[in-house]
Amino acid sequence: MLGSAITTVVLPLVVYDATGSITQTGALFAVRVVPYLLFGVIAGPLADRGNRRFLIIGGNVAEGLLVATIPLAHALGVLTVAQVYVVGLLSATAFVFSDAAVFGAVPALVGPDRLSRANGFLYAQASAAEVAGPVVGGLLVAGIGPANAVWIDAASFLLAAGCQMTIKSTFRTTPAASGVAVGIREQVGRALRFVRSDRTVATLIGVGFGNSFSFGAVLGLLVPYAVTELDLADRDARIGLLYGATGVGALVAGVVFGRLFRAERIRWLTPGSMLLSSTVAAALAVVSLWVPAAVLLVVFSWSISTTINAGITYRQLAAPDELRSSVNVLGRMVSWGGQPFGAAIGAVAAGAAGVPVAYAGAAVVMGLSGLLAAWLLNGPPRRAAPAP
Numbered sequence: 001m002l003g004s005a006i007t008t009v010v011l012p013l014v015v016y017d018a019t020g021s022i023t024q025t026g027a028l029f030a031v032r033v034v035p036y037l038l039f040g041v042i043a044g045p046l047a048d049r050g051n052r053r054f055l056i057i058g059g060n061v062a063e064g065l066l067v068a069t070i071p072l073a074h075a076l077g078v079l080t081v082a083q084v085y086v087v088g089l090l091s092a093t094a095f096v097f098s099d100a101a102v103f104g105a106v107p108a109l110v111g112p113d114r115l116s117r118a119n120g121f122l123y124a125q126a127s128a129a130e131v132a133g134p135v136v137g138g139l140l141v142a143g144i145g146p147a148n149a150v151w152i153d154a155a156s157f158l159l160a161a162g163c164q165m166t167i168k169s170t171f172r173t174t175p176a177a178s179g180v181a182v183g184i185r186e187q188v189g190r191a192l193r194f195v196r197s198d199r200t201v202a203t204l205i206g207v208g209f210g211n212s213f214s215f216g217a218v219l220g221l222l223v224p225y226a227v228t229e230l231d232l233a234d235r236d237a238r239i240g241l242l243y244g245a246t247g248v249g250a251l252v253a254g255v256v257f258g259r260l261f262r263a264e265r266i267r268w269l270t271p272g273s274m275l276l277s278s279t280v281a282a283a284l285a286v287v288s289l290w291v292p293a294a295v296l297l298v299v300f301s302w303s304i305s306t307t308i309n310a311g312i313t314y315r316q317l318a319a320p321d322e323l324r325s326s327v328n329v330l331g332r333m334v335s336w337g338g339q340p341f342g343a344a345i346g347a348v349a350a351g352a353a354g355v356p357v358a359y360a361g362a363a364v365v366m367g368l369s370g371l372l373a374a375w376l377l378n379g380p381p382r383r384a385a386p387a388p
Contacts, residue, residue: 001125001126001129001130002132002133002156003130003133003135003152003153003154003155003156003157004129004133004153004156005129005130005132005133005134005137006133006134006136006137006140006149006152006153006249007067007102007137007149007150007153008130008132008133008134008137009133009137009138009141010137010140010141010146010149010153011070011084011088011146011150013141013146014047014070014074014079014084014146014147015081015084015151017146018079018080018081018084019081021143026118027218029084031085031088031089031092032088032090032092033092033336033337033339033340034092035089035092035093035095035096035332036092036095036096036099036332036336037333037336037337038275039093039096039097040096040100040310040332040333041330041333042184042186043055043096043097043099043100043190043325043329044100044103044188044325044326044327044329044330045183045187045188045191045326046097046100046184046327047100047101047103047104047325047326047329048104048187048322048324048325048326049183049184049187049322050322050325051170052101052104052105052108052170052171052172052213052325053100053101053105053169053171054162055097055098055100056098056101056102056105056171057161057164057165058094058096058097058098059094059097059098059099059101060098060157060158060160060161060164061157061158061161062090062091062094063091063094063095063098063157064154064155064156064157064158064161065154065158066087066090066091066094067087067091067150067153067154067157068150068151068154069083069087069118070083070084070087070147070150071147071148071149071150071151071154074147074148075147079147081137091304099329099332100325100328101171102331103312103316103324103325103327103328103329103332104121104171104172104321104324104328105169105171105172106118106122106316107173107316107317107321107324108169108171108172108173108321109167109169109171110168112317114315115316115317116234116257116258116261116262116313117257117258118258119257119258119260119309119313119316120253120254120255120256120257120258120309121254121311122135122254123250123253123254123257123305123309124251124252124253124254124255125254126254127247127248127250127251127253127254127305128247128251130247130249130250131244131248131251134243134290136152137149137151150180150224154352167232170172172321173321174321174322187254187326188326189235190323190326191323191326191327191330192330194319194323194327195327195330198318199376199379200266200314200377201314201315201319201327202317202319203372203376203377204266204270204310204311204315204331204332204374205311205315205330205331205334206334206372207270207274207369207370207372207373208305208308208311208331208334208335208338209334209335209338210274210309210338210365210368210369210372211274211277211304211308211335211338211366211369212308212334212335212336212337212338212339212341212364213338213339213341213345213362214277214278214281214304214342214362214363214365214366215304215338215339215342216338216339216340216341216342216343216346216360217342217343217345217346217349217358217361217362217365218281218284218300218346218359218362219339219343220342220343220344220346220347221244221343221346221347221355221358221359222239222242222243224350224355225284225293225355225359226238226239226242226290226293227239228354228355228382229287229288229355229356230287230288230289230290230293231288232290232334238290241290241294241345242290242293242294242297245294245295245298245301246297246298246300246301247301248298248301249297249298249299249300249301249302249303249304250302250304250305251304252298252300252302253301253302253305253306254305254309257306257309257310257313260306261309261310261313263314263317266377267374267377267378268312268374269306269310270307270310270311270370270373270377271370271371271374271377272311272370272372273303273304273306273307273370274303274366274367274369274370274373275366275367275370275371275374276299276303277300277303277304277307277366277370278363278364278366278367278370279363279367280296280299280300280303281300281359281360281362281363282359282360282363283296284296284297284300285355285356285357285359285360285363286356286360287353308335311331312328312331315327315328315331316328319328342362342365344384345355345361346358346361346362349361
């Protein structure tokens with residue numbers, strides 16, 4: 001996680017140094033998202049019917065080796081922007097399959113009683129990495145240059161794979177099914193039928209799009225918001241503190257999640273966190289001082305992160321082991337689809353009417369999603385909720 005957070009800063013600098021193009025640099029984000037939308041529907045069934053251990057460890061090894069080709073090619077003087085994009089695409093594809101396997105592996109390792117605490121701990125780790133990674137990445141860029149800094153990310157993947165090899169587990173609670181290759185379509189159908197039959201899971205996936213849409217709009221416009229509404233210079237260090245505030249909120253959400261989440265609380269936890277996000281986004285639209293804005297961003301990130309983690313944990317508890325990866329990958333695809341879509345629509349709205357209008361629109365989308373979640377989650381249940 002720390003290695004990837006470092007590369008989030010470093011790799012765009014590699015492209016920008018080579019091209020000087022803002023467009024080509026920004027397109028790296030899309031490269032990371034596209035494989036999940038393309039291959040998620042395959043990765044989930046493979047993780048459910050196949051070898052989760054192989055997918056997790058193999059995915060990390062593949063990403064490490066792929067990423068290592070960037071500083072190696074730089075050292076040989078043959079690095080091209082095309083190679084950076086190909087590596088980004090292939091490594092993101094490897095991540096899809098390892099991530100799908102993790103959805104099923106974590107519940108198998110820790111059991112249902114400790115799942116919320118485990119997910120909260122993992123989310124806190126990821127958030128801490130996202131706070132520290134850009135700082136470390138900036139120091140590495142200054143010290144050894146962008147391309148050489150990528151060695152750290154490559155090493156982190158291989159180190160992770162080595163640690164994972166020491167876990168003596170199949171990462172399953174049921175045996176893997178036979179006939180993986182011919183059973184993918186059947187597995188997708190089973191996952192979709194499960195989602196349709198469980199109104200709570202279907203609701204969490206559906207409103208998750210609104211949650212991610214609004215998050216993408218707010219985060220994607222944070223720099224222009226800081227410059228135009230908070231009157232900060234475009235190189236003001238306080239802009240970095242605004243991004244850091246979102247990391248702090250996510251970190252706190254991960255730390256307290258284990259104590260906050262219970263399966264029976266999902267009826268008010270998800271609507272409540274979404275309505276809080278809506279209120280905070282509306283407040284951001286009218287705030288003109290950076291300190292209050294930073295505080296609001298901490299709360300906004302906390303509520304957004306709580307919504308995301310609650311949806312993942314509930315789906316892991318509700319789905320049987322043979323469907324966990326497939327069901328959760330569907331949820332991830334919807335969420336990842338929402339963020340770039342929200343960022344794009346937010347950018348268009350901000351260009352036409354200003355950042356406050358875009359933030360107000362994000363607040364409306366989030367509020368309506370929260371109200372819809374409250375209505376659907378508090379109706380008569382179609383099936384029993386999982387054990388807390």
